Each structure stands twice: as structure tokens, then as C-alpha cells.
Amino acid sequence: MSTLLNVLYIIVPLSIAYAAPLIFTAIGGVFSERSGVINIGLEGLMVMGAFVGIVFNLFFADTFGAWTPWVSILAAMLVSAIFSLMHAVASITFRADQVVSGVAINLLGIAIALFSVKMIYGKGQTDFIQEKIARFNIPFLKDIPVLGPMFFKSVYGSSILAISIAVLAWFIIYKTPFGLRLRSVGEHPMAADTMGIKVNRIRYIAVIISGGLAGMGGAVYAQTMTNDFGHATINGQGFMALAAMIFGKWHPIGAMGAAIFFGFAQALAINSSSLPFMENVPSFVLYILPYVLTIVALAGFIGRANGPKALGDPYVKGSR
Amino acid sequence: MSNRIINLLVPVISIILGLLVGAVVMLVSGYDPVAGYAALWNGIFGDSYAIGETIRQISPYILAGLAVAFAFRTGLFNIGVEGQLIVGWFAAAYVGMAFELPKVIHLPLALLAAAAAGAIWGLIPGLLKATLKVHEVIVTIMMNYIALHIVNALIKTISGGGFKLDKIQDTASLRSDFLSELTDFSTLHYGIFVALFMVFIMWFILERMKLGYELKSVGFNENAAQYAGMNVKKNIILAMVISGAFAGLGGAMEALGTFGNISSRAGFTGIGFDGIAVALLGANTPLGVIFGASLFGSLKYGANNMPNAANIPIEIVSIVIALIIFFVASGYIIRVGLLRLSKKKEAK
Numbered sequence: 084m085s086t087l088l089n090v091l092y093i094i095v096p097l098s099i100a101y102a103a104p105l106i107f108t109a110i111g112g113v114f115s116e117r118s119g120v121i122n123i124g125l126e127g128l129m130v131m132g133a134f135v136g137i138v139f140n141l142f143f144a145d146t147f148g149a150w151t152p153w154v155s156i157l158a159a160m161l162v163s164a165i166f167s168l169m170h171a172v173a174s175i176t177f178r179a180d181q182v183v184s185g186v187a188i189n190l191l192g193i194a195i196a197l198f199s200v201k202m203i204y205g206k207g208q209t210d211f212i213q214e215k216i217a218r219f220n221i222p223f224l225k226d227i228p229v230l231g232p233m234f235f236k237s238v239y240g241s242s243i244l245a246i247s248i249a250v251l252a253w254f255i256i257y258k259t260p261f262g263l264r265l266r267s268v269g270e271h272p273m274a275a276d277t278m279g280i281k282v283n284r285i286r287y288i289a290v291i292i293s294g295g296l297a298g299m300g301g302a303v304y305a306q307t308m309t310n311d312f313g314h315a316t317i318n319g320q321g322f323m324a325l326a327a328m329i330f331g332k333w334h335p336i337g338a339m340g341a342a343i344f345f346g347f348a349q350a351l352a353i354n355s356s357s358l359p360f361m362e363n364v365p366s367f368v369l370y371i372l373p374y375v376l377t378i379v380a381l382a383g384f385i386g387r388a389n390g391p392k393a394l395g396d397p398y399v400k401g402s403r
Numbered sequence: 404m405s406n407r408i409i410n411l412l413v414p415v416i417s418i419i420l421g422l423l424v425g426a427v428v429m430l431v432s433g434y435d436p437v438a439g440y441a442a443l444w445n446g447i448f449g450d451s452y453a454i455g456e457t458i459r460q461i462s463p464y465i466l467a468g469l470a471v472a473f474a475f476r477t478g479l480f481n482i483g484v485e486g487q488l489i490v491g492w493f494a495a496a497y498v499g500m501a502f503e504l505p506k507v508i509h510l511p512l513a514l515l516a517a518a519a520a521g522a523i524w525g526l527i528p529g530l531l532k533a534t535l536k537v538h539e540v541i542v543t544i545m546m547n548y549i550a551l552h553i554v555n556a557l558i559k560t561i562s563g564g565g566f567k568l569d570k571i572q573d574t575a576s577l578r579s580d581f582l583s584e585l586t587d588f589s590t591l592h593y594g595i596f597v598a599l600f601m602v603f604i605m606w607f608i609l610e611r612m613k614l615g616y617e618l619k620s621v622g623f624n625e626n627a628a629q630y631a632g633m634n635v636k637k638n639i640i641l642a643m644v645i646s647g648a649f650a651g652l653g654g655a656m657e658a659l660g661t662f663g664n665i666s667s668r669a670g671f672t673g674i675g676f677d678g679i680a681v682a683l684l685g686a687n688t689p690l691g692v693i694f695g696a697s698l699f700g701s702l703k704y705g706a707n708n709m710p711n712a713a714n715i716p717i718e719i720v721s722i723v724i725a726l727i728i729f730f731v732a733s734g735y736i737i738r739v740g741l742l743r744l745s746k747k748k749e750a751k
Contacts, residue, residue, distance in 0.1 A: 123482075169729070172733075173732055173733045177733040177735055177736040178735045178736075179729075179733045179735065180732050182480060182540055183679065183728065184729065184733070186482070186676060186728060187728040187729035187732060190676060190721065191722065191725035191726065193721070194718050194721035194725055195718075195722060198428075198432075198716050198721075201718065202716065314670065315669045315670050318670055322544055322545075322548065326541075329541060365556060366556075367556035370548075370552040374546075374548045375545070375549065377541070377545050378527075378546075381531070381537045381538070381541060381542065382535050382537055
């Protein structure tokens with residue numbers, strides 16, 4: 084029993100730490116896709132966020148001191164939001180194939196980031212950051228037996244922010260007029276247009292939000308997990324977030340749950356050799372678990388998940 | 404302007420725009436774009452060695468492009484070329500390494516293994532799409548990651564904890580002394596002929612076979628195809644399987660020709676994703692794919708010369724490639740622009 088608890092004390096905080104970047108990015112995906120714009124470019128937006136987060140952190144560590152990682156997250160959010168405009172322009176105004184545009188965003192994100200890193204540092208990756216996102220113990224809650232050490236000891240502030248964002252996103256999407264418009268635009272843009280909702284404007288906002296959140300996700304991942312930036316820093320986190328979004332059935336809280344589960348799988352995969360009951364499970368099984376599960380989820384074995392109806396269709400005013 | 408000319412102009416304008424923005428990026432970051440593109444040009448066509456290496460680089464691009472284009476023609480979007488290529492690479496490298504056979508059997512067997520592995524990797528999304536209507540885009544993306552991790556694990560197991568497999572036997576190799584000597588001892592190999600033969604195969608399937616007609620019909624209009632008595636499900640599955648086989652052969656180019664083995668990877672090769680661009684630029688036709696692959700293969704190989712000759716990071720070419728994809732995707736706006744332009748001319 085005590086070994087199990089010890090294992091959980093290691094794995095649970097690590098799972099939440101791995102989940103946080105996925106939560107940000109997956110929620111970003113929820114916003115974009117709820118408005119009817121496929122966003123395969125989440126990976127590229129995350130890469131951009133990670134790159135900006137790390138470089139900003141390195142440059143301004145002296146200026147902002149302990150606040151540096153947070154300001155870096157903000158900077159990453161801004162830059163990725165602007166970067167996502169490219170996807171918005173292509174897929175909303177230029178009526179591009181949204182999947183192809185997303186693929187271009189992914190390729191472009193990593194290419195721009197690596198090009199800039201080579202220009203600034205003259206090598207393929209950055210230095211390590213000194214000002215990392217701090218871990219802290221939550222007062223009172225940390226003293227709860229069993230649950231305290233699991234959930235409330237040495238928590239990243241970014242993890243709390245991620246969970247708050249998920250709840251906030253749920254509130255925005257389901258309880259506010261903007262959320263109603265967002266969903267209607269993604270389900271039936273013509274009906275929404277008839278009701279006087281500016282379809283393309285809502286979609287632009289949604290894609291920009293997705294860019295901002297994915298940028299935050301990238302910055303959080305880089306500043307908690309790798310602490311530097313190179314070509315393999317993000318390596319599929321964006322696609323995993325996309326998977327979490329689908330697995331969570333395009334619902335913010337569902338996406339958060341899936342992200343936490345994927346975080347758990349990642350934490351297990353990385354620690355499997357040191358865990359008593361896991362040493363015989365090859366780590367690749369855990370690495371592929373999130374992807375396999377997504378396919379299983381899509382195949383409908385865990386209840387059918389249907390995306391927004393107008394997903395992928397550019398809205399052309401006046402067409403039927 | 405006729406539709407045909409516009410269809411031709413859209414990719415050409417996309418390429419020019421991509422190169423232009425690339426030049427602007429170089430200017431802004433303090434590099435000389437003329438020197439940069441000169442280095443790129445010399446990297447591609449500078450001497451017979453460069454030309455040999457460029458052609459070598461084009462072969463997997465042709466196959467990746469065929470894979471994407473074939474799926475596109477049948478109404479499917481295969482983003483899983485990357486994963487199919489990796490399992491094909493592994494299968495060819497393994498068969499090439501593990502068996503001792505005469506060349507006439509060994510080489511075809513290794514190629515066949517690669518095609519089969521890619522086909523299996525395409526079969527899963529095809530099956531799910533046909534039977535459960537699961538969208539192939541997401542499944543193929545997930546299959547990429549599954550391929551990457553499984554192949555890495557297999558390499559580790561087979562090599563006894565190592566990070567690469569032993570070299571393939573000579574009997575499975577695509578290497579060619581003749582082609583190599585012809586191009587000043589580059590690593591050019593027979594793979595390019597395999598790739599070109601597959602271009603012919605794709606054309607033959609699509610334009611000369613009943614199967615191709617059915618596949619295209621399903622791609623144009625599933626319901627009409629169904630009404631005409633075609634087996635839509637079977638065709639969707641077949642399309643993904645054939646597409647995957649093309650991609651798997653792309654991996655064989657690397658396994659049997661260029662590298663002669665497989666090493667575990669931290670990330671993707673990028674060839675599969677660039678295959679999307681290759682197919683788009685080639686308007687999803689077999690002949691077009693040759694042009695698209697030639698462009699991207701040249702850019703990718705020629706870029707290697709940029710850091711040495713002009714001191715410009717190699718990634719500038721990745722930026723240009725991504726931009727070309729972006730502009731091709733946004734072809735609608737280019738079309739609108741061209742139409743307006745031609746109308747103005749007519750008015751004059």
C-alpha cells in the first residue's frame with residue numbers, strides 16, 4: 084500500500100505537470116473548431132509559443148526576475164495569436180483547405196523558430212533558462228492526508244492556471260452570448276448569418292484565441308519540461324492536444340480530462356522503468372497509448388463523438 | 404484566361420511568392436538573398452555530384468507525392484504518409500539485413516516488404532473510414548506517431564538495445580556503381596527508376612484500369628458511385644492501401660538506397676509532410692508529382708549548400724517550402740486575382 088502511495092505521489096504531480104500544456108492547447112483547439120475552423124496547426128502554434136517563451140525568458144530574466152516565466156507566457160501568447168492570423172486569413176478569407184493551411188502553419192512554425200534560433204544563438208538550440216516556472220505548496224490543502232501530497236504539494240502555478248482556463252472556457256462557450264454565437268457559427272453558419280451574427284468575425288476571434296492558448300501551452304511546456312528550445316522541444320505535443328480535444332468531444336472540460344489522462348500516460352512512460360509494477364511494460368506501449376486511444380475513441384467505442392457540423396467548410400455568404 | 408492556364412499559373416505564382424517572401428526574410432535578417440539563392444542554385448546544379456545527390460533526394464519525394472496525390476484523387480486526405488514511409492523504411496531495412504538471398508529475389512522482396520508495411524499502415528485508416536466513417540485525417544496523424552514509436556522500439560529490440568540496425572546485404576541494395584561514377588561518386592542509386600516506374604503505375608491504375616475509374620468516381624461523388632453499383636467501402640479501403648504502399652516504397656528508397664539501414668529517430672523525416680506540398684503543386688496528377696518532387700527535392704538538397712556558401716541557416720528553405728504550401732492552399736485568392744486581371748485586360 085505504501086509503495087503504491089509513493090508511486091502515486093511521484094506520478095500524479097508529474098501527470099498534472101505534463102497535462103497543463105496540453106490543456107491550454109486543447110482548449111485553444113476547442114475554440115477554433117467550435118467555430119468551424121479545423122486547426123491542425125496547433126503543433127506549429129505551440130512551437131512558436133515555446134520558442135518565444137524561451138527566448139523572451141533568456142533576454143529579460145534580469146529585468147523581470149522571478150516574474151520572467153509569466154511575462155514570457157504572455158509574450159508567447161501574443162506572438163502565437165498573431166501567428167495564428169495566417170491560418171485565419173487563409174482558411175476564413177481565402178477559403179483555403181483548412182487541413183493544408185494547418186500543415187503549412189506547422190511547417191512554418193518550426194522553420195521560423197529554428198531559423199531565428201540559429202540567427203540569435205548561432206546554433207541549433209538555445210541556452211537553458213535560469214528563471215523557471217516555480218513550484219509551490221498550497222497552504223492548508225497540502226495538509227490533507229493522501230490527497231494533499233498528491234495534488235497540492237510542489238504544484239506548478241501554470242497547472243492551476245490551465246485548470247482555471249478550462250473552467251473559464253466552459254463558462255464562455257456554454258454560458259455567454261459569445262459562446263452561443265461561437266457554437267452556432269460552427270454548427271450552421273448560414274442560420275447564424277441570418278440572425279445577424281458576423282460569421283467570419285467570430286471565426287477570426289476563435290482562431291486567434293486558439294493561437295494565443297496554444298502559444299501559452301508551448302511556453303508552459305518549454306519552461307517546465309525542457310527549459311530550452313530546439314527542434315525536438317515540442318515534438319508532437321500539439322497533435323496530442325488535438326487528440327485530447329477530439330477525445331474530450333470538443334468540450335473544454337472533456338478536453339481537460341483527456342489532457343490529464345494523456346499527461347498521466349506520458350508521466351508513466353517516462354518513469355516506467357523505475358516503477359515496481361510497470362517495469363515489464365515496454366515504454367513504447369505507453370508512448371503510443373494516447374494515439375491509440377484517440378483512434379479507439381473516434382471509432383466510437385467510447386460513445387460517438389461528432390465534431391461541429393460546419394467544421395472545415397469556409398462560409399461563403401449567399402451560397403446554399 | 405482559360406481555366407487550364409489559371410490551373411497552371413496558381414502553382415507557379417505560389418512558388419514565386421514563396422521565393423519572394425524567402426528573399427524578404429533573408430533581407431530583413433541581414434543576409435544577401437542573391438548570394439543565398441545563388442548558393443541554393445549551385446547546391447542543386449553546381450556540379451555533377453550535386454546533380455546526382457539532388458536526383459537521389461527526389462526519389463522518395465516522388466513516392467511520397469504519389470501517395471498523397473493518389474489518396475486525394477479518390478477523395479481521401481492521407482496525412483499519414485510520414486508514418487507509412489517510416490514503417491516501409493523499417494520493413495525494407497529489416498528484410499535487407501536479415502535474409503541471405505540472391506539479388507533477383509532479395510531486392511524485390513525488400514521493396515515488396517516496404518510496400519506491404521506502408522499498405523498495412525494505410526489499411527487501418529481506410530478500414531475505419533469505410534466501416535465506421537471515422538475521418539481519415541486524424542487517424543492518419545495518430546498513425547504517424549504510432550509508427551515512430553513502434554519502429555524505434557523494434558530497432559532497439561532487434562539490435563539488442565542499440566539505436567540502429569546493421570547495414571543491409573549487398574543483394575538488397577539499390578546502390579549503383581554506374582550511376583555513382585557517372586555523377587562524380589554521389590550516392591545516386593536505382594531508386595529513381597523505381598519511383599518513375601511507380602509514377603507510371605499510378606497513371607496506369609487511374610487512367611487505364613476499371614479500378615482507377617471506380618476509385619475516382621468514389622472520390623468525385625460517393626453517392627453517385629454507390630448508385631452506379633460500385634462498392635464504395637471496398638474502394639475507400641483499396642485507395643488507402645495503395646496510397647500507403649506508395650509511401651512505404653518511399654521509405655525503401657532511404658533503406659535500400661541512401662542510408663542502407665535504419666536508425667531510431669527523435670522526430671519525423673518531413674518527407675511525408677512535404678509530400679502533401681508535392682501533390683498539391685502537381686495538381687494530384689502523376690506527371691505533376693514528378694515536377695513537384697523535383698522542386699522540393701532540389702530545394703531540400705540544395706539548401707545544404709547555403710550555410711557553407713552564403714552563411715545562411717538551412718531553415719530558410721523550410722520557410723520557403725511552408726510558404727509555398729500556404730500559397731497553394733490559398734489558391735482561391737490567386738485565382739480571383741488572376742480573373743480580375745484578365746477581365747481588366749479584356750476591357751482595355
